Amino acid sequence: MDLFRVFDIAGSGMGAQSIRLNATASNLANINSVSGDPEQVYRARHPMFETIMQGFGDEASAGVRVLGVVEDATAPQPVYEPGHPEANEAGYIYRGNVDLASEMTNMISASRAYQNNVEILNTSKDLMLRTLSLGSQ
Amino acid sequence: MSFSLDNYFGIHQQSLSLRSQRNTVIANNLANADTPGFKARDYDFKALLAQAGSQVPGGDQVRVTHSRHLGGSDGPGAPGPLLYRVPMQPAQDGNTVEQDREQAAFAENSVRYQASLQFLNSRIQSMVNVLKGGNN
Numbered sequence: 071m072d073l074f075r076v077f078d079i080a081g082s083g084m085g086a087q088s089i090r091l092n093a094t095a096s097n098l099a100n101i102n103s104v105s106g107d108p109e110q111v112y113r114a115r116h117p118m119f120e121t122i123m124q125g126f127g128d129e130a131s132a133g134v135r136v137l138g139v140v141e142d143a144t145a146p147q148p149v150y151e152p153g154h155p156e157a158n159e160a161g162y163i164y165r166g167n168v169d170l171a172s173e174m175t176n177m178i179s180a181s182r183a184y185q186n187n188v189e190i191l192n193t194s195k196d197l198m199l200r201t202l203s204l205g206s207q
Numbered sequence: 208m209s210f211s212l213d214n215y216f217g218i219h220q221q222s223l224s225l226r227s228q229r230n231t232v233i234a235n236n237l238a239n240a241d242t243p244g245f246k247a248r249d250y251d252f253k254a255l256l257a258q259a260g261s262q263v264p265g266g267d268q269v270r271v272t273h274s275r276h277l278g279g280s281d282g283p284g285a286p287g288p289l290l291y292r293v294p295m296q297p298a299q300d301g302n303t304v305e306q307d308r309e310q311a312a313f314a315e316n317s318v319r320y321q322a323s324l325q326f327l328n329s330r331i332q333s334m335v336n337v338l339k340g341g342n343n
Contacts (some may be wrong), residue, residue, distance in 0.1 A: 075233045076227075083238030090241070105322040134238045183240050186306060190234045193317050197230070200324055201223070205331040 084134030
């Protein structure tokens with residue numbers, strides 16, 4: 071009986087979305103990070119989601135997991151600021167490649183999806199409790 | 208006169224098990240709402256329930272009348288084929304989960320689950336009533 075699988079599934083969804091929220095928080099916190107070396111500057115991080123495949127057949131998929139966190143490959147932006155203590159010999163500093171607008175939409179999407187999973191969990195719990203009390207006065 | 212519990216509870220026991228499986232499928236869809244390439248799935252519930260109903264004793268049964276006939280499904284409440292939902296607005300990354308539709312399906316499914324529970328409950332209540340002879 072796989073009655074309790076719905077808890078695992080919703081739990082995996084909540085876990086994945088909270089990792090996404092964490093990555094967004096990290097990106098937003100580092101939105102103003104600069105460095106004189108383009109290799110050292112902060113790069114936006116994005117988690118990659120993957121469906122968990124369990125067994126074979128029609129009901130193979132059971133939840134979601136984070137495959138890994140990848141760094142954004144967009145080149146960091148050079149800014150000419152010769153007075154900056156981090157500036158290199160040419161007078162440039164490099165800004166991280168965090169995109170504020172996309173981070174905000176990511177955050178909204180992640181929190182909505184998290185709420186969805188919580189809702190599923192709550193409703194399933196209620197249904198199960200009612201099933202347990204089946205036949206009682 | 209013979210009395211069968213299977214007949215007494217009717218289709219609602221099959222319905223409960225199918226509904227809970229469908230809840231799992233929809234939960235999986237919503238958990239994968241942001242997974243690239245994930246395809247939303249669902250059961251064709253009407254067909255499944257009709258099939259389960261045909262297996263209820265006394266119902267309109269399909270019988271094997273020849274040794275070379277193929278069997279039906281594995282039994283009452285066995286999961287049927289999982290189908291793919293046809294998306295109205297598929298995402299660019301190949302994901303076909305539409306959160307509002309899934310939420311609506313989940314709400315509908317859990318209300319119907321509760322309805323089946325209610326039916327079963329009142330059946331049990333009336334049986335207890337009969338057993339007690341009407342005095343509680």
